[in-house]
Amino acid sequence: MGTKAMELAVSNPLCCFASRTPTDRSPKVRAFTVRCSSPGAATALGLAERPWKTWDARLVLEDGSIWRAKSFGATGTQVGEVVFNTSLTGYQEILTDPSYAGQFVLMTNPHIGNTGVNFDDEESRQCFLAGLVIRSLSISTSNWRCAETLGDYLAERNIMGIYDVDTRAITRRLRQDGSLIGVLSTEESKADEELLDLSRSWNIVGVDLISGVSCKTPFEWIDKTKSDWDFNSNQRDGQAFHVVAYDFGIKHNILRRLASYGCKITVVPSTWPASETLKMKPDGVLFSNGPGDPSAVPYAVETVKQILGKAPVFGICMGHQLLGQALGGKTFKMKFGHHGGNHPVRNLRNGHVEISAQNHNYAVDPASLPKGVEVTHVNLNDGSCAGLAYPARNIMSLQYHPEASPGPHDSDNVFGEFIELMKRAKQNA
Numbered sequence: 001m002g003t004k005a006m007e008l009a010v011s012n013p014l015c016c017f018a019s020r021t022p023t024d025r026s027p028k029v030r031a032f033t034v035r036c037s038s039p040g041a042a043t044a045l046g047l048a049e050r051p052w053k054t055w056d057a058r059l060v061l062e063d064g065s066i067w068r069a070k071s072f073g074a075t076g077t078q079v080g081e082v083v084f085n086t087s088l089t090g091y092q093e094i095l096t097d098p099s100y101a102g103q104f105v106l107m108t109n110p111h112i113g114n115t116g117v118n119f120d121d122e123e124s125r126q127c128f129l130a131g132l133v134i135r136s137l138s139i140s141t142s143n144w145r146c147a148e149t150l151g152d153y154l155a156e157r158n159i160m161g162i163y164d165v166d167t168r169a170i171t172r173r174l175r176q177d178g179s180l181i182g183v184l185s186t187e188e189s190k191a192d193e194e195l196l197d198l199s200r201s202w203n204i205v206g207v208d209l210i211s212g213v214s215c216k217t218p219f220e221w222i223d224k225t226k227s228d229w230d231f232n233s234n235q236r237d238g239q240a241f242h243v244v245a246y247d248f249g250i251k252h253n254i255l256r257r258l259a260s261y262g263c264k265i266t267v268v269p270s271t272w273p274a275s276e277t278l279k280m281k282p283d284g285v286l287f288s289n290g291p292g293d294p295s296a297v298p299y300a301v302e303t304v305k306q307i308l309g310k311a312p313v314f315g316i317c318m319g320h321q322l323l324g325q326a327l328g329g330k331t332f333k334m335k336f337g338h339h340g341g342n343h344p345v346r347n348l349r350n351g352h353v354e355i356s357a358q359n360h361n362y363a364v365d366p367a368s369l370p371k372g373v374e375v376t377h378v379n380l381n382d383g384s385c386a387g388l389a390y391p392a393r394n395i396m397s398l399q400y401h402p403e404a405s406p407g408p409h410d411s412d413n414v415f416g417e418f419i420e421l422m423k424r425a426k427q428n429a
């Protein structure tokens, strides 16, 4: 155990969590109040040294706070933006959501890992996130679908995790002060100051992250939601619409839901030219979710612009933000974003409130949109724009996730609305 670890053990031998809470929020690295001069001091005080590890990883936030806790998954040093996710379930889907590229996901649910990881719940081909921050890592896994433990899964994918962190305290900090960049490290050779400097010199704003997660060549998608899991099989009319889906970091469940609604799907990379898409004469085009700053990918906005009015379109999350820009609007960075499965959204067209799955740090500013563009959905937590439509040009979009995964399925019928949009456009053509 290093000197710092001993300081913690001595400062509070019975309650390691209290001792781990930083007391100083100033930029200087001054993390703990009670200090002890040397490792031998514990013995000198008559206290037994702990037989278990007290900490072997640090999460250093750009505000100068240092969170010493325990490593799981991969080791090393990683920088990213820390966001908190309030979903109670679905950590595997969250880990494989490409929209988290460049971010550490901190789960507010304190108990993670108890169902392990299975073969079916992957939302993309790999984990793109920076790392996982949790309170308690389940000591056992128990689930009929479990194929391996969460720790082994992360280690194999070279993703770092840290547990026994005071996740409530960090969440309050993020809510009060806004998103923070953090560095997670298991490397003892790196000084706190070095990690702090790294957190302060790194930036996620203005960076194109979608090109790193998108597929490189087009492919056909055929998998539907498995019948055992399909909670909504009413709205199929068997008519196969051809949808071209732009992969800005697409979640597989968007594709599964479209396939379950009867669509034939061609997935194309983020850089796929609009002219090639239009040559395929699609019945509709989907612009997917994806990581990072939507204003940092003007080439994607340009692609969307060239498609608008030529085919019915549906934008989800990043896709919605690109559509907003293509229509002349602007996006902005929110204080700490929305990440979780419990966001109430009002559908302004019918007054219904849906509980939705959300994962975004940016939003479209409705005041920047031209006349004719309708705000169709509003997030009831903060009044932000959660959906758009431009009926004259067959455009619809949502800031949140109708495919859920994880999350409540209240908004699944939006895929049916996209089918209706394509059907009407075909009839009127």
Ligand SMILES: NC(=O)CC[C@H](N)C(=O)O
Pocket (backbone or CB within 6 Å): 099, 288, 289, 290, 291, 292, 293, 294, 316, 317, 318, 319, 359, 360, 361, 362, 363
């Ligand atoms: N899930 C998404 O598509 C996220 C969009 C964008 N990266 C944001 O954070 O707002």
